Amino acid sequence: MSETQTNSLAERLSARFGDLLKVSVAHGQTTAEVAAANLLAVATALRDEPGLRFTEAVDLCGVDYLGYGQTEWDTTDVSSTGFSRGVEGEALGRFNWADRPREVSIPRRFASVVHLLSIELNQRLRLRVFCEDDSLPVVPSLVHTWPGLNWFEREAFDLFGIIYDGHPDLRRILTDYGFVGHPFRKDFPLIGNVEVRYDTEQKRVVYEPVSIEPRVLVPRVIRDDADLIQAKAEAADHWREN
Amino acid sequence: MSAQEIRNYTMNFGPQHPAAHGVLRLVLEMDGETVVRADPHVGLLHRGTEKLAESKPFNQSIGYMDRLDYVSMMCNEHAYVRAIETLMGIQAPERAQYIRTMFDEITRILNHLMWVGSNALDLGAMAVFLYAFREREELMDCYEAVSGARMHATYYRPGGVYRDLPGKMPQYRESPWHKGNDLKRLNTWREGSMLDYLDAFTADFFKKVDEYEELLTNNRIWKQRTVGIGVVSPELAQQWGMTGVMLRGSGIAWDLRKKQPYAKYAEMDFDIPVGVGGDCYDRYLCRIEEMRQSNRIIQQCVKWLRANPGPVMVENFKVAPPKREAMKEDMEALIHHFKLFTEGYGVPAGETYAAVEAPKGEFGCYLVSDGANKPFRVHLRAPGFAHLSSMDAIVRGHMLADAVAVIGTYDLVFGEVDR
Numbered sequence: 316m317s318e319t320q321t322n323s324l325a326e327r328l329s330a331r332f333g334d335l336l337k338v339s340v341a342h343g344q345t346t347a348e349v350a351a352a353n354l355l356a357v358a359t360a361l362r363d364e365p366g367l368r369f370t371e372a373v374d375l376c377g378v379d380y381l382g383y384g385q386t387e388w389d390t391t392d393v394s395s396t397g398f399s400r401g402v403e404g405e406a407l408g409r410f411n412w413a414d415r416p417r418e419v420s421i422p423r424r425f426a427s428v429v430h431l432l433s434i435e436l437n438q439r440l441r442l443r444v445f446c447e448d449d450s451l452p453v454v455p456s457l458v459h460t461w462p463g464l465n466w467f468e469r470e471a472f473d474l475f476g477i478i479y480d481g482h483p484d485l486r487r488i489l490t491d492y493g494f495v496g497h498p499f500r501k502d503f504p505l506i507g508n509v510e511v512r513y514d515t516e517q518k519r520v521v522y523e524p525v526s527i528e529p530r531v532l533v534p535r536v537i538r539d540d541a542d543l544i545q546a547k548a549e550a551a552d553h554w555r556e557n
Numbered sequence: 558m559s560a561q562e563i564r565n566y567t568m569n570f571g572p573q574h575p576a577a578h579g580v581l582r583l584v585l586e587m588d589g590e591t592v593v594r595a596d597p598h599v600g601l602l603h604r605g606t607e608k609l610a611e612s613k614p615f616n617q618s619i620g621y622m623d624r625l626d627y628v629s630m631m632c633n634e635h636a637y638v639r640a641i642e643t644l645m646g647i648q649a650p651e652r653a654q655y656i657r658t659m660f661d662e663i664t665r666i667l668n669h670l671m672w673v674g675s676n677a678l679d680l681g682a683m684a685v686f687l688y689a690f691r692e693r694e695e696l697m698d699c700y701e702a703v704s705g706a707r708m709h710a711t712y713y714r715p716g717g718v719y720r721d722l723p724g725k726m727p728q729y730r731e732s733p734w735h736k737g738n739d740l741k742r743l744n745t746w747r748e749g750s751m752l753d754y755l756d757a758f759t760a761d762f763f764k765k766v767d768e769y770e771e772l773l774t775n776n777r778i779w780k781q782r783t784v785g786i787g788v789v790s791p792e793l794a795q796q797w798g799m800t801g802v803m804l805r806g807s808g809i810a811w812d813l814r815k816k817q818p819y820a821k822y823a824e825m826d827f828d829i830p831v832g833v834g835g836d837c838y839d840r841y842l843c844r845i846e847e848m849r850q851s852n853r854i855i856q857q858c859v860k861w862l863r864a865n866p867g868p869v870m871v872e873n874f875k876v877a878p879p880k881r882e883a884m885k886e887d888m889e890a891l892i893h894h895f896k897l898f899t900e901g902y903g904v905p906a907g908e909t910y911a912a913v914e915a916p917k918g919e920f921g922c923y924l925v926s927d928g929a930n931k932p933f934r935v936h937l938r939a940p941g942f943a944h945l946s947s948m949d950a951i952v953r954g955h956m957l958a959d960a961v962a963v964i965g966t967y968d969l970v971f972g973e974v975d976r
Contacts, residue, residue, distance in 0.1 A: 342643050342909050370795045373943075374910075376936040382905075384927045394784045408612040430910055430923065430938070434795065434804075434811050441910060463798030466946035489600035489975060498605060505612050533614050538903045555854055 334479035345443040351454045358460045369431035370539040372461035377475035378426045387534040408505035408531045416502045424449035499532050515538040558784040576961045577680045579971035602975035610935040614901030623709035626973035627826040629668040631660045636711040640911035640924040641715040643906045653717035658821040659858035662851040667696050668916035669844045676965035680782045685772050700926050702751050716877045717870035726754045752859050759856045766848050783837035787951050787963040797947035801918025802843050802938050807835035813914035816970045825854050837966040875902050901930040917968050939973035
């Protein structure tokens with residue numbers, strides 16, 4: 316995909332849909348954001364109209380933006396004060412089921428992201444829909460536009476609890492029969508909630524609270540890309556050759 | 558005569574059925590021997606790979622990718638590594654890209670050998686399985702030679718590959734199982750480097766593919782089981798998000814290696830086989846021909862790699878570890894090594910979707926980073942997941958035995974379907 320092609324797709328989308336889509340281009344890939352209310356109309360147009368022809372929906376997944384950009388280690392003033400030993404933060408993997416963070420309401424927490432592909436025109440588009448209400452995330456289902464998204468929407472429902480309005484068969488798909496919770500949410504502990512084992516006395520499989528301790532080996536750190544900027548400068552200097 | 562009520566019969570297929578390819582539980586509603594409705598239950602192998610990847614630095618998840626589709630290991634790694642490289646704006650050295658291209662194709666042959674063997678076994682032909690595994694063994698030796706592991710290689714890294722190809726191919730040692738003339742035969746290919754070994758393999762492999770074809774292509778039973786079974790129309794294939802051979806078997810010439818080339822595929826000379834009828838037999842023919850084409854690509858890569866030595870990893874010590882020798886003398890190198898292995902590297906905030914033409918179809922990695930040393934969200938688009946979801950639409954109206962043929966033609970591996 317050449318740069319001009321992608322740009323022209325972004326331009327064509329803006330020209331066709333105007334304010335309905337928020338279009339951006341990064342790394343040569345086009346992303347469009349659409350409001351849940353307009354999703355179905357936009358999707359049908361994307362599939363059918365000449366110049367778009369996204370006949371194939373390759374992928375759909377949920378994203379939970381809770382904790383986006385949060386780190387566990389203070390890194391901005393370390394050069395003067397040194398590292399702190401203690402790690403703060405409640406990132407994934409640091410809590411168990413009982414201590415999981417209480418639900419806080421953050422705007423635009425859940426999103427459903429679809430990757431579209433046009434075989435005819437050899438172009439791709441990422442379409443993102445944010446759920447308006449994060450306590451009950453609902454977006455319209457795209458199953459009737461692209462039947463292949465059936466299982467992908469079931470998966471996003473199973474893992475994130477995003478409800479696809481209009482989906483004909485919204486059952487759990489990947490987790491166990493009778494599973495409680497939505498495991499890929501950021502406030503669901505990494506170690507999970509229950510574990511299973513075969514009980515020889517009761518002669519059946521029993522569910523028990525997990526016995527393993529939550530543990531994280533490497534803290535989550537954001538360094539403002541300083542590493543890469545420095546690496547580029549070093550590469551330019553050829554400092555190693557001296 | 559009194560009226561009799563005949564009800565459909567619900568049947569459980571799997572999860573322990575040998576033709577269910579691992580852990581598929583298929584609930585079939587039967588009318589006699591005809592399938593009225595198929596409801597696949599997946600997730601029995603769900604390990605939460607995507608969530609686990611969020612909890613550790615980027616490089617530590619490469620090994621998980623091998624374990625998704627565990628018969629096309631390096632192709633999965635390729636998608637993940639490409640996603641990271643796109644966000645970081647780094648590019649692997651040319652030699653590394655040729656090595657990746659070569660190993661992607663070795664992987665494709667590995668996968669298709671597994672497929673042709675196990676699918677033939679499902680449909681009642683035992684011999685192909687044994688022959689296919691003979692060649693798989695030879696290619697897995699290449700995996701072992703470069704990475705030390707026969708299957709789960711963790712060989713690709715952001716910025717290149719773990720290390721250069723070995724100059725010497727490991728040889729068999731004398732043992733109660735390998736001795737005398739047998740030992741000599743096994744080691745004749747292994748006298749030189751890995752590239753010499755691959756030269757010998759690829760020169761021989763076209764003949765081997767002909768042998769598989771001899772067993773199946775005109776075999777009456779094989780054709781009875783596959784011709785006209787599981788027909789996928791081009792429209793249906795697109796609606797259900799099919800990719801790879803499932804799409805090409807229906808006559809759509811779509812291959813990411815040609816249409817959106819990555820690594821060194823743009824420089825390679827190869828053809829894309831396309832089916833006509835979209836049935837199981839056409840897809841079989843496509844896969845067989847793909848093995849020949851992959852063999853051609855490997856030959857071209859070997860030729861280039863022999864002529865062009867060079868680095869296989871970027872010289873960016875924020876991403877790739879410095880050399881062992883450098884660490885013994887250079888403080889800077891030691892610090893880089895320490896930082897890289899204790900903290901990893903931060904990937905600039907952003908999102909990307911990187912796809913590769915895996916043997917089973919489009920394997921994609923959707924990566925969201927918020928600038929941290931761990932991914933914020935990784936989503937892996939597995940071709941098998943999309944294909945299996947169309948099961949009900951394809952298998953309806955077929956006989957029970959054809960359901961097995963259709964499961965086979967999807968080329969399912971539950972490591973990737975369940976993730």
